Amino acid sequence: MNAAATSGTFREARAAWPAIAFLFVFFALPVGALMLRSVTDPQWGLQNFSDLLATGTYARVLFNTFLVAAVVTLMSLLIGYPLAWLLVMLPARWQQVLLAILLMSMWTSLLARTYAWLVLLQKTGVINRILLSVGVIDAPLPLVNNLTGVVIGMTYIMLPFVVLPLRATLATLDPALMHAGAVCGASPWRLFRSVLLPLSLPGIGAAGLMVFVMSLGYYVTPALLGGTGNMMLAELIAQTVQSFLNWGLGAAAALVLLCATLALYALHMRYLDEDA
Amino acid sequence: MKMDTPLPAVRLMDLHKRYGDFAAVDGVSLDVRKGEFLTFLGSSGSGKTTTLNMIAGFDDPTSGQILLNGGAVTGLPPQKRNIGMVFQRYTLFPHMTVAENVGFPLSVRRLSKDEVNSRVLDALRLVQLDRFAGRRPSQLSGGQQQRVALARALVYEPQLLLMDEPLGALDKKLREEIQIEIRKLHHRLGVTILYVTHDQEEALRMSDRIAVFEHGRIVQVGSGEDLYHCPATAFVAGFIGNSNFLRGSVAERRSDAAIVKLGENSAVCVPVDAVGGVGSEVRIMIRPEEIKLSHALSDAAGAVIPVTVRERIFLGDTISYEVATRDGQSVLVREDRARNQGRCVGPGTDAYMHIAINQNRVYKKY
Amino acid sequence: MILTRNRLGLFRFVLYGHAVLVMAFLLLPIIFIALLSFGSSRWMMFPPPEWTLRWYEELATDPRWAEAMWLSLRLALIVTVLSVLLGGAAAFALVRGRFAGRRVLKAFFVAPMIVPVVIVAIALYAFSLKVGLNGTFAGFVAGHLIIAVPFSVICISNSLRGFDPALEQAAAICGAGRLETLRRVTIPSIAPGLLAAAVFSFLASWDEVVVSIFMASPQLQTLPVRMWTSLRSDLTPVIAAASTLLVLASLILMALLGLSATRAGRSKMQ
Ligand SMILES: Nc1ncnc2c1ncn2[C@@H]1O[C@H](COP(=O)(O)OP(=O)(O)O)[C@@H](O)[C@H]1O
């Protein structure tokens, strides 16, 4: 009782038990069990992994997944970086407006936003209709049920995850460095290339890795916008388990995804540490 | 304990607090009288807060006993000890108004609304903040916040008030103002106060008695004057007031006195029981204002040491000198301007330093 | 400021233009869907030939949609309460406790955010099949709680870290017991963090798709699951109406959070 009032004893640690117990039973244990199934289902051995490698589908899905994740990362960085840069230069009030929009977008129903793109990108959707009527194109573009749709939708969803951390990094850079550069007579373009960009590289790396990791395991958006022929890893795992009831193979694919995710996440944390 | 001594408000009996191997409090014993203003004085890390926290009940002693009004409080949680406390940081509840903060201990005690309101108002008047009752702590200055904390600690009329460096975060002028206020409150309310500070001037200004802490122990307890005139150790001497320590070694021991050499060509006579064997080190403490400088040898009692004046600084009511003995020890001297009148001991000149050796200020070690 | 805007010359207008486009990119799809949900065309013609509340009516009266909404709401509320309780206690241990392995424990608490949801979903699916949790309300609660708890742990840890434990000592010395201190001092002081935890937990559950797809049975479907299944057959504007409701919930809750943040910020400033 007395000790509880002072800052820090073992007693406080007890409060963690309910959460530990819950997450252990419903999260750690099931995930562990699933991973185990990759080598025990249907029998002991690495059969599932060799099956994975043997099937062309899996290789294609894996390629698709990394390709989409890479393109999405690149796109969100390209679009997000200038925005983050502008954000730190804007007066506080405007910064807040833009940040509010970013945060709101981030926390608005994922399903609703994906659905919006599904509707927008249809052959008869608004985007194609506008492009047609302006005369940029003669026939509707296939924008959805392919990887293009996935990339558009995912970039849209990942954008806040790039802009927010990048802005945080840029905001910590010492303005004096830029002023020093400017006094030396460097043009804005040179300043950007030789001062701002190199200094923000760790932030770009961290944000990019984060988006890449998240994209690798994304399920909802690729499943809805990608159509049947363009599966990504998460959807493949779900399908293998749900439709084909092949738990061993699904677990093996899940293990691959989990390992890639954790490895990249560890790298991301390293980046953050160096940044700090 | 004699029958007629009243129970002490606080009695600490051989209190220890260990963190692993480290003894933060290392055998503290102390009686605090009822109605007394007693200050824990010591440098940072000497165990004052730890001791206070054990009295408050935030920490359990590793060993030892704490008696409040004669009753042991071991294991009694803070909320059952009926103690008031003011912390160094402003620990006002940020989501409550000033009045709600001060009323908090009363509402915890389930007093009626009217009773709470009238006592809150009284307490706020006591610290002259009744006009601010409706404000939030964040709308007050640091000094005002600390006065609200004081009102909150006093409103339930605790038997004992603990204050842990309550003025540490305030600037000097404000600090002195509130020191006086606290002192006045103490006289008016007669509450027992245990006060913690590392500022010797604050301790001297406010306390009936001071307990000096060093490395988790109390090295001396006494009134400010006791500590100033008869510091028990060199540490206390150094901590309270300005002091010079002259280094020397025992050259000779006689039956009535010992000769201590200070460098090559000066020596002083000190009481023999204050020093160790021949050749052992000695520290003699001399207050700057107890030294007289002159060009001529006088036959006043005490020791005379030849020095060179290095610097003379005019400070208005006093003049301060920095002088060096022949063996290079630097000594600070302060003279009243009135007494100094007419004489001019300028920088660079040789002079004599007259000192009276007080036997209570000769130390075997620093 | 990295580089003052007016130093950039004309290039700054490029940046402005870019920002406007990106904001449009972020906002227009949501607005578009909200507009379509009031449009009369079943084929989602834009601009709609007429305005109607028909799809909302269908949403409210079609028992499959109505039950899904009701389930989602109950679920989100229960998950919010449990998540704040579990996550709050865990955050308390993380911030106040001094014990070996605190960092590991913290990583464990946020792990469900890092592990891809699909893995969480099928792992829990397999587990639920074994213990008979699949297709049950409890199963949904457990699944959503896994996703929500990390948000609570993070939000509440952050605000606990900004809370001075000396305030609890002050309350204790004023005579308040453990519970009274918690109720009257600690909880009000970390209220913004608790609110954030509640909002994010609610949204995490309210909007959860993947775990729910696996947990759902034909009888027990949340609103997103219902949307998901009908999306696969057609794009009916009822989904647009449901989407608009989801968006509206996020909007209201985020606005609430923003309001409390600015209020907290303002009282700090004073
Ligand atoms: N919880 C603790 N764990 C370990 N050491 C502590 C703890 N609390 C205090 N100490 C150590 O005990 C010593 C005394 O601390 P304290 O009582 O706060 O000193 P003071 O208040 O006199 O500055 C310090 O050296 C401090 O580092």
Ligand SMILES: [Mg+2]
């Ligand atoms: Mg202290």
